Amino acid sequence: MISGFPSTLQFSENGFAITQPLFSDDQIAAIVQAIDTTDHSHPAFRKSADLFAVRRFLHEVPAVQPLVLTDALLQLVETFAGSGYRPVKSIYFDKPPESNWFVSYHQDLTISVDKKSDAEGYGPWTVKPGQFAVQPPLPILENNLTLRIHLDDTDEHNGALRVVPGSHRKGVYRPETIDWQRETDVSCAVPRGGVMLMRPLLLHASGRTTNNRRRRVIHIEFSNSVLPEGMQWSELLSGTFA
Numbered sequence: 001m002i003s004g005f006p007s008t009l010q011f012s013e014n015g016f017a018i019t020q021p022l023f024s025d026d027q028i029a030a031i032v033q034a035i036d037t038t039d040h041s042h043p044a045f046r047k048s049a050d051l052f053a054v055r056r057f058l059h060e061v062p063a064v065q066p067l068v069l070t071d072a073l074l075q076l077v078e079t080f081a082g083s084g085y086r087p088v089k090s091i092y093f094d095k096p097p098e099s100n101w102f103v104s105y106h107q108d109l110t111i112s113v114d115k116k117s118d119a120e121g122y123g124p125w126t127v128k129p130g131q132f133a134v135q136p137p138l139p140i141l142e143n144n145l146t147l148r149i150h151l152d153d154t155d156e157h158n159g160a161l162r163v164v165p166g167s168h169r170k171g172v173y174r175p176e177t178i179d180w181q182r183e184t185d186v187s188c189a190v191p192r193g194g195v196m197l198m199r200p201l202l203l204h205a206s207g208r209t210t211n212n213r214r215r216r217v218i219h220i221e222f223s224n225s226v227l228p229e230g231m232q233w234s235e236l237l238s239g240t241f242a
Contacts, residue, residue: 006019011197013165015165017197028151028193031068038063045060051094051101053093054091056235057090057091058090059090065237073195076147083224087222087236088235089112090218090219090235092216092218093218094216095215097158099209099215100208102159102208105178106203107167107172107200107204110134110136113231114234115132122134122231131235143224144223146220147222148195150196152215153192155189156187158210158213162187162188162206163198163204165184185203
């Protein structure tokens with residue numbers, strides 16, 4: 001690794017990579033304070049015994065934008081994806097120490113857009129608060145990049161992702177068709193302040209918490225794809241990015 005950045009070759013082959021910490025304790029404390037001092041009554045904020053989540057995170061908690069979209073993070077995006085990439089979707093996940101919440105193997109197959117369209121290759125559609133979720137043509141999913149910023153040390157005991165390396169290169173890969181005689185999965189431990197990069201088509205899952213430790217993650221999807229006329233990324237941020 002150089003300056004906390006993993007190998008781009010490793011990322012291309014496996015569909016994921018993990019950095020050393022890119023955010024300091026002080027930076028993480030500032031991010032957490034911005035979240036804690038935001039009004040949580042909006043419908044985008046969802047809280048249960050197993051999970052606290054904020055959809056449209058960068059929009060609903062705008063104070064975190066300069067704290068999260070640092071020069072180091074944007075350089076990471078440019079290094080692993082290329083130029084012209086901008087945030088197009090963001091979610092905050094806070095998995096409490098006693099959580100029994102888990103997510104089975106899946107791919108991230110939808111994007112968030114501002115309106116429904118008859119554009120060829122887009123569908124099925126789902127209505128979300130303030131936006132629409134839709135499965136786009138495969139090249140868009142293959143081109144997008146996801147970053148997961150970890151605000152806590154995370155391992156297999158408090159919800160670290162398990163992934164199937166290389167599964168991002170197999171198109172839409174239904175979990176029920178996984179051939180475990182040929183495939184293997186690995187657990188992705190990420191240090192506090194570290195970032196996990198992944199392709200949306202990478203098969204991934206997360207387990208229950210068993211060590212009574214919290215797991216907070218900021219999930220941001222980046223794209224440089226132009227959507228068909230009449231459709232826009234619903235969470236696209238204005239400004240200059242990598």
